[in-house]
Amino acid sequence: MKKLIPLGLLGLAFLSFCTPGRAADFKIATVDLRKVFDSYYKTVQANIAISNSAVERDKELNSMNDARRKGQSEWQEAEASANTMSLSADEREKYKKKAQDLLVELQIRSESISNYYVTTEAKRREEMARHVNDITTEIFGVMNAMAKKQGYTLILDRTAVTMTGNPLVLYTSGENDLTDSLIKELNSTAPAAPAPDTNSPAGVSPGAKPAPK
Numbered sequence: 421m422k423k424l425i426p427l428g429l430l431g432l433a434f435l436s437f438c439t440p441g442r443a444a445d446f447k448i449a450t451v452d453l454r455k456v457f458d459s460y461y462k463t464v465q466a467n468i469a470i471s472n473s474a475v476e477r478d479k480e481l482n483s484m485n486d487a488r489r490k491g492q493s494e495w496q497e498a499e500a501s502a503n504t505m506s507l508s509a510d511e512r513e514k515y516k517k518k519a520q521d522l523l524v525e526l527q528i529r530s531e532s533i534s535n536y537y538v539t540t541e542a543k544r545r546e547e548m549a550r551h552v553n554d555i556t557t558e559i560f561g562v563m564n565a566m567a568k569k570q571g572y573t574l575i576l577d578r579t580a581v582t583m584t585g586n587p588l589v590l591y592t593s594g595e596n597d598l599t600d601s602l603i604k605e606l607n608s609t610a611p612a613a614p615a616p617d618t619n620s621p622a623g624v625s626p627g628a629k630p631a632p633k
Contacts, residue, residue: 446573449596450589453577456559459603461610466551470544477540481533488529495522562605566598 457463498519502512567575575598580588 447571447596449567449570449572449575449598450578450592450594451563451575451597451602452579452599453559454579455599456563456602456606457555460555460559460606462555462558462606463551466555470547470551473547474544477537477544481537484529484533484536488526488533491522491526491529495519495526498522559602559606563598563602566602566605572596572598 498515501507502515502519504512504515507515563575576589578587578589578592578597578599582588
């Protein structure tokens with residue numbers, strides 16, 4: 421959410437608005453875009469969904485790795501038996517063939533694990549980028565409507581920085597900051613929280629063990 425703003429372009433924007441006859445109508449507001457983004461209930465929902473998908477991905481990877489470790493152990497045992505001279509030549513040959521088959525299977529499992537991780541990680545990153553884009557678009561839509569309704573000519577992001585690394589907004593009294601009102605407006609459509617379980621003691625979630633006396 422960090423923005424890099426060329427100072428030259430910003431200066432031209434100010435000059436275009438501050439010409440005679442327009443200065444009196446020039447009204448600036450500020451907003452903490454990072455706070456708005458993080459406080460939006462859809463951002464919270466998206467983060468939870470992505471986190472849950474990562475947990476499921478890790479469970480599947482652990483299962484695949486467990487199977488690979490088991491296969492590796494079986495291959496090592498077959499390899500050791502194939503080189504055990506106390507066994508007959510036929511038995512050693514059977515273990516040698518088994519070890520070769522297990523090695524091929526082990527290589528396939530390793531490739532599957534690698535491919536699964538790469539694929540799911542790429543999907544996770546795509547989902548994150550899509551969520552950021554969609555949520556940001558919604559925020560800008562609500563913010564623009566609010567600015568027009570309240571007669572603001574320009575809104576500056578207090579978290580933005582210039583190309584030199586300096587803050588874009590060097591000072592603001594906070595008088596025309598829309599952060600809190602924008603968050604309130606965005607979250608006005610949030611789904612209602614689930615009703616508390618009236619059968620459970622106040623402050624105790626269902627299934628929780630009572631505290632020892």
